[in-house]
Amino acid sequence: MRVKCIVSYDGTHFSGYQVQPNKRTVQGEIEEALLKLHKGQPIKVHASGRTDAGVHAHGQVFHFDSCLNIPEEKWPYALNSLLPEDVVIIEASYVNPDFHARFNATxxxxxxxxxxxxxxxxxxxxxxxxxxxxxxxxxxxxxxxxxxxxxxxxxxxxxxxxxxxxxxxxxxxxxxxxxxxxxxxxxxxxxxxxxxxxxxxxxxxxxxxxxxxxxxxxxxxxxxxxxxxxxxxxxxxxxxxxxxxx
Amino acid sequence: MRVKCIVSYDGTHFSGYQVQPNKRTVQGEIEEALLKLHKGQPIKVHASGRTDAGVHAHGQVFHFDSCLNIPEEKWPYALNSLLPEDVVIIEASYVNPDFHARFNATxxxxxxxxxxxxxxxxxxxxxxxxxxxxxxxxxxxxxxxxxxxxxxxxxxxxxxxxxxxxxxxxxxxxxxxxxxxxxxxxxxxxxxxxxxxxxxxxxxxxxxxxxxxxxxxxxxxxxxxxxxxxxxxxxxxxxxxxxxxx
CATH class of the missing domain: 3.30.70.660 (Pseudouridine synthase I, catalytic domain, C-terminal subdomain)
Known part of the structure; x- marks a missing residue:
């Protein structure tokens, strides 16, 4: 099942959105939370685009695929309990498997x-x-x-x-x-x-x-x-x- | 000359206002800035009172005595250039030598x-x-x-x-x-x-x-x-x- 999330983050203490080795990144934190939730199975997230170091997001969007059977309104709670306090999932929903956070953005x-x-x-x-x-x-x-x-x-x-x-x-x-x-x-x-x-x-x-x-x-x-x-x-x-x- | 300052600070990354050994405190940062400005002469500051860890100030007041001949409107610039970015001197003025930030607060x-x-x-x-x-x-x-x-x-x-x-x-x-x-x-x-x-x-x-x-x-x-x-x-x-x- 493909999940679309809207996330807000305070960019102050991040080296930007995208994963980089040995740096604290938003994508890195989200993928770590998903890894825990999926008991060690790595899950890749795809965002609408990157943001640079220090840049904030009020409503960034990303998607990922999961085999977990979680009702869509529970996804924010499940993820926020595992995320650091400068990243907050605002909303989640199940979407068509051909939805892509980056390519479908209009x-x-x-x-x-x-x-x-x-x-x-x-x-x-x-x-x-x-x-x-x-x-x-x-x-x-x-x-x-x-x-x-x-x-x-x-x-x-x-x-x-x-x-x-x-x-x-x-x-x-x-x-x-x-x-x-x-x-x-x-x-x-x-x-x-x-x-x-x-x-x-x-x-x-x-x-x-x-x-x-x-x-x-x-x-x-x-x-x-x-x-x-x-x-x-x-x-x-x-x-x-x-x-x-x- | 006695200087009265109004200071605002973001308490997030401080262990409170008052100096404590091996902790980052607002008073500690202000006294360090004054020490530099007075070329190594320690200057003690007296605030209207303490604030706890995480507590912010929009308009805390403190005073200190200085022998430096700085016009009062230049004091904020002189201090802010030496202070970390989470402490900002808003205003400074010369006051009577019997003024006390704590005891005179009404x-x-x-x-x-x-x-x-x-x-x-x-x-x-x-x-x-x-x-x-x-x-x-x-x-x-x-x-x-x-x-x-x-x-x-x-x-x-x-x-x-x-x-x-x-x-x-x-x-x-x-x-x-x-x-x-x-x-x-x-x-x-x-x-x-x-x-x-x-x-x-x-x-x-x-x-x-x-x-x-x-x-x-x-x-x-x-x-x-x-x-x-x-x-x-x-x-x-x-x-x-x-x-x-x-």
């Missing part, structure tokens, strides 16, 4: 939190990027309009990205103002390596007046990583939701 | 955060007590009315508390509802060891219907720790503000 939402407080908030240091400089949100919104749509995002991913096709579609970029925070929500067909963090770095340059919002099409056209902004830190980033067709 | 505010979400929120695990059971807030408010005022709080502190006078005054207890959280704010003349955490444990019993709100005067009168509720965990507690006469 869209993803990432959020990036920016904390605009003057003095650093000690409770947000791992959960929001502290950036106290004033931002021109109308210039940022203009830049967002240029970024939405289907483009080759070569200028917005790590230079050595080994994916041939760098064309992606951004469906929407929303700006949520919440107290002293600005949250960017990106919904797209998929995102290249570091793409959200480079998009945010570029939007901050726009908000500060260093980059003209109307130069975004030129940056896209240039297909060159050196044209866009800095990569902002991982700890402000959240894999918020993975969408599937039902 | 009132303290503590807050206790309770997270009522069904599924544990991974990002709040160290910052809010997860208690998903429904609470009768009107019964809790009734109990709060009985707790406010000047009472002998022997029933609401650790049994072995070695303070002779257990009479304290609670000026107000406020209940703040925020999304899926309930925050109790206690303002009082002072609080005995574990007092806020036992008060909250008792209020949760009232909210669940296990304790009649009108039995609170009987519990107070009894002067016996066994009459009140459990001590709730430290990670939901914040030393919010220390008040001084100006």
């Amino acid at each position: 869209a993803k939402e990432y959020r990036y939190r920016i904390n605009q407080q003057k003095v650093k908030d000690v409770f947000k240091r791992n959960y929001s990027f502290h950036y106290q400089y004033k931002l021109d949100l109308s210039a940022i919104r203009q830049a967002c309009n240029h970024l939405c749509g289907t483009h080759d995002f070569t200028s917005f991913c790590v230079a050595k990205t080994e994916v041939d096709d760098k064309v992606r579609t951004i469906y929407s970029i929303e700006i949520i103002e919440d107290d002293s925070e600005i949250i960017f929500s990106f919904i797209g067909s998929g995102f290249l390596y570091n793409m959200v963090r480079i998009l945010v770095g570029t939007l901050l340059d726009v908000g500060q007046g260093y980059t003209d919002p109307n130069s975004i099409p030129v940056i896209i056209e240039g297909r060159n990583r050196s044209l866009s902004g800095k990569t902002v830190p991982g700890h402000g980033l959240y894999l918020w939701k993975v969408h599937y067709d039902n | 009132a303290k505010e503590y807050r206790y955060r309770i997270n009522q979400q069904k599924v544990k929120d991974v990002f709040k695990r160290n910052y809010s007590f997860h208690y998903q059971y429904k609470l009768d807030l009107s019964a809790i408010r009734q109990a709060c009315n009985h707790l406010c005022g000047t009472h002998d709080f022997t029933s609401f502190c650790v049994a072995k508390t070695e303070v002779d006078d257990k009479v304290r005054t609670i000026y107000s207890i406020e209940i703040i509802e925020d999304d899926s959280e309930i925050i109790f704010s206690f303002i009082g003349s002072g609080f005995l060891y574990n007092m806020v955490r036992i008060l909250v444990g008792t209020l949760l019993d009232v909210g669940q219907g296990y304790t009649d709100p009108n039995s609170i005067p009987v519990i107070i009168e009894g002067r016996n720790r066994s009459l009140s509720g459990k001590t709730v965990p430290g990670h939901g507690l914040y030393l919010w503000k220390v008040h001084y006469d100006n």
